[in-house]
Amino acid sequence: xxxxxxxxxxxxxxxxxxxxxxxxxxxxxxxxxxxxxxxxxxxxxxxxxxxxxxxxxxxxxxxxxxxxxxxxxxxxxxxxxxxxxxxxxxxxxxxxxxxxxxxxxxxxxxxxxxxxxxxxxxxxxxxxxxxxxxxxxxxxxxxxxxxxxxxxxxxxxxxxxxxxxxxxxxxxxxxxxxxxxxxxxxxxxxxxxxxxxxxxxxxxxxxxxxxxxxxxxxxxxxxxxxxxxxxxxxxxxxxxxxxxxxxxxxxxxxxxxxxxxxxxxxxxxxxxxxxxxxxxxxxxxxxxxxxxxxxxxxxxxxxxxxxxxxxxxxxxxxxxxxxxxxxxxxxxxxxxxxxxxxxxxxxxxxxxxxxxxxxxxxxxxxxxxxxxxxxxxxxxxxxxxxxxxxxxxxxxxxxxxxxxxxxxxxxxxxxxxxxxxxxxxxxxxxxxxxxxxxxxxxxxxxxxxxxxxxxxxxxxxxxxxxxxxxxxxxxxxxxxxxxxxxxxxxxxxxxxxxxxxxxxxxxxxxxxxxxxxxxxxxxxxxxxxxxxxxxxxxxxxxxxxxxxxxxxxxxxxxxxxxxxxxxxxxxxxxxxxxxxxxxxxxxxxxxxxxxxxxxxxxxxxxxxxxx
Numbered sequence: 001x002x003x004x005x006x007x008x009x010x011x012x013x014x015x016x017x018x019x020x021x022x023x024x025x026x027x028x029x030x031x032x033x034x035x036x037x038x039x040x041x042x043x044x045x046x047x048x049x050x051x052x053x054x055x056x057x058x059x060x061x062x063x064x065x066x067x068x069x070x071x072x073x074x075x076x077x078x079x080x081x082x083x084x085x086x087x088x089x090x091x092x093x094x095x096x097x098x099x100x101x102x103x104x105x106x107x108x109x110x111x112x113x114x115x116x117x118x119x120x121x122x123x124x125x126x127x128x129x130x131x132x133x134x135x136x137x138x139x140x141x142x143x144x145x146x147x148x149x150x151x152x153x154x155x156x157x158x159x160x161x162x163x164x165x166x167x168x169x170x171x172x173x174x175x176x177x178x179x180x181x182x183x184x185x186x187x188x189x190x191x192x193x194x195x196x197x198x199x200x201x202x203x204x205x206x207x208x209x210x211x212x213x214x215x216x217x218x219x220x221x222x223x224x225x226x227x228x229x230x231x232x233x234x235x236x237x238x239x240x241x242x243x244x245x246x247x248x249x250x251x252x253x254x255x256x257x258x259x260x261x262x263x264x265x266x267x268x269x270x271x272x273x274x275x276x277x278x279x280x281x282x283x284x285x286x287x288x289x290x291x292x293x294x295x296x297x298x299x300x301x302x303x304x305x306x307x308x309x310x311x312x313x314x315x316x317x318x319x320x321x322x323x324x325x326x327x328x329x330x331x332x333x334x335x336x337x338x339x340x341x342x343x344x345x346x347x348x349x350x351x352x353x354x355x356x357x358x359x360x361x362x363x364x365x366x367x368x369x370x371x372x373x374x375x376x377x378x379x380x381x382x383x384x385x386x387x388x389x390x391x392x393x394x395x396x397x398x399x400x401x402x403x404x405x406x407x408x409x410x411x412x413x414x415x416x417x418x419x420x421x422x423x424x425x426x427x428x429x430x431x432x433x434x435x436x437x438x439x440x441x442x443x444x445x446x447x448x449x450x451x452x453x454x455x456x457x458x459x460x461x462x463x464x465x466x467x468x469x470x471x472x473x474x475x476x477x478x479x480x481x482x483x484x485x486x487x488x489x490x491x492x493x494x495x496x497x498x499x500x501x502x503x504x505x506x507x508x509x510x511x512x513x514x515x516x517x518x519x520x521x522x523x524x525x526x527x528x529x530x531x532x533x534x535x536x537x538x539x540x541x542x543x544x545x546x547x548x549x550x551x552x553x554x555x556x557x558x559x560x561x562x563x564x565x566x567x568x569x570x571x572x573x574x575x576x577x578x579x580x581x582x583x584x585x586x587x588x589x590x591x592x593x594x595x596x597x598x599x600x601x602x603x604x605x606x607x608x609x610x611x
Contacts, residue, residue, distance in 0.1 A: 024137035071128030340468030388532030399531030401433025473532030537586035
């Protein structure tokens with residue numbers, strides 16, 4: 001198997017080309033072996049090695065693609081200039097070499113030719129400077145349905161990427177690729193796509209030997225002299241076309257090239273590289289801490305793991321079998337404990353309900369988060385989207401700009417949670433975004449007449465790196481299959497789905513641009529968590545979950561951190577919030593050791609009845 005993972009795709013079973021009633025991809029081992037034996041070391045990596053799953057109920061086949069070339073895969077169609085020309089030349093060489101292998105292996109010819117069919121231009125990737133094909137041995141639905149000829153499909157894929165500088169740069173005729181596709185799909189038709197040979201003298205003449213008409217005896221200048229209109233109408237049509245193009249270019253908003261990235265975007269790109277290095281350093285430090293704990297900790301006879309400090313990995317005293325002892329009561333855990341505590345056992349002082357003060361009362365952190373976090377639904381003419389938000393004042397909800405972006409001009413925003421009861425209209429007060437342009441992704445919503453419990457926000461000078469954190473929201477990966485969520489989004493119900501809670505560690509806090517700071521954490525989030533709170537174990541917001549950065553071998557969970565949040569909140573209406581500036585020592589109920597079962601009473605000895 002090839003060493004480096006490229007990507008994973010899903011193909012319709014009906015799109016796979018067949019040879020001898022079997023998918024070409026199923027013969028990938030034979031095809032790749034033939035390419036490896038060609039003597040060209042780079043040719044085997046031209047076709048990515050597929051790992052296929054069984055088709056699902058919808059006829060979709062999941063395929064993982066691998067290659068022997070190390071590097072970050074990029075679509076070839078996204079390249080430009082000299083780099084694209086260089087890769088195009090290599091692509092032409094690779095295609096020519098594959099066809100040579102096909103000609104040298106008659107038994108595999110149909111399969112190898114069919115391998116040069118791909119779904120779209122985006123299936124030609126560049127890895128380590130070399131072209132690599134994925135989704136090969138397949139054609140799109142339009143070709144399967146006969147809505148597009150295979151020749152036209154080839155022109156729309158390879159034909160757009162191969163060099164056009166000379167005939168020599170294209171190592172095959174236009175008809176050859178179409179014939180190859182037909183051969184792969186039905187093992188027939190190559191001859192049908194080729195024009196019949198012409199052995200006449202005209203065919204041998206490179207100028208075509210076009211016959212000259214007899215002169216017109218009356219005019220004496222040839223009977224087919226074109227009129228002035230016939231000579232000049234192409235030039236006139238071209239002038240009109242150029243005029244129309246010029247008018248189009250002068251229209252406001254017309255662009256021939258993508259806009260230049262903003263200064264913030266360029267700064268964030270440079271800062272992100274340093275952030276990744278900092279993340280890696282933080283992960284290495286955490287791995288060292290965990291390895292040290294495993295090496296020096298001990299397991300007690302009761303099954304508890306105790307660190308050299310005498311505490312559990314959660315930072316608690318060992319569980320006691322006697323619930324009346326002090327060790328079994330609510331304990332403080334250091335925020336930098338080796339592993340995050342179970343949120344179900346974390347208790348938070350409840351000082352605010354939205355209706356008055358409550359003294360000397362603690363509540364489970366999960367209950368607190370559920371009261372203060374909301375589902376945000378943005379409806380517009382082009383559809384409905386959703387995300388997460390949280391209360392920062394009795395009637396103010398804080399969320400991401402991209403969650404409510406579709407409803408800014410004309411649309412409706414609704415928020416709801418169990419405390420509100422029903423979807424409640426909200427008014428957009430302020431917003432800042434998109435993130436790539438402004439470095440911020442924020443929006444404030446006002447709910448008229450609301451008096452809800454709300455979060456404190458942790459002061460930005462408080463250190464949170466290495467501390468446990470909780471992410472709350474409505475990730476589509478989970479709530480998407482909830483019948484209540486489906487009914488809510490389709491207007492059949494007003495019941496909100498359950499809030500999803502995940503916990504993890506803050507890996508790093510990084511400033512990636514002048515006024516852009518983020519937290520990278522390990523609490524799992526996905527689409528739908530956007531705008532939701534990242535909360536410490538004392539119930540204070542330390543960031544707003546905004547996006548997931550997909551890397552080659554991992555995903556990074558990104559939250560905008562307190563300096564960015566407070567900068568936006570302090571810039572206008574609705575930004576009056578409560579700031580907490582104390583450290584955090586979570587109150588945690590330790591897990592109780594199981595109470596030993598009472599020993600069974602010994603059965604009385606039988607009476608001796610012998611005489």
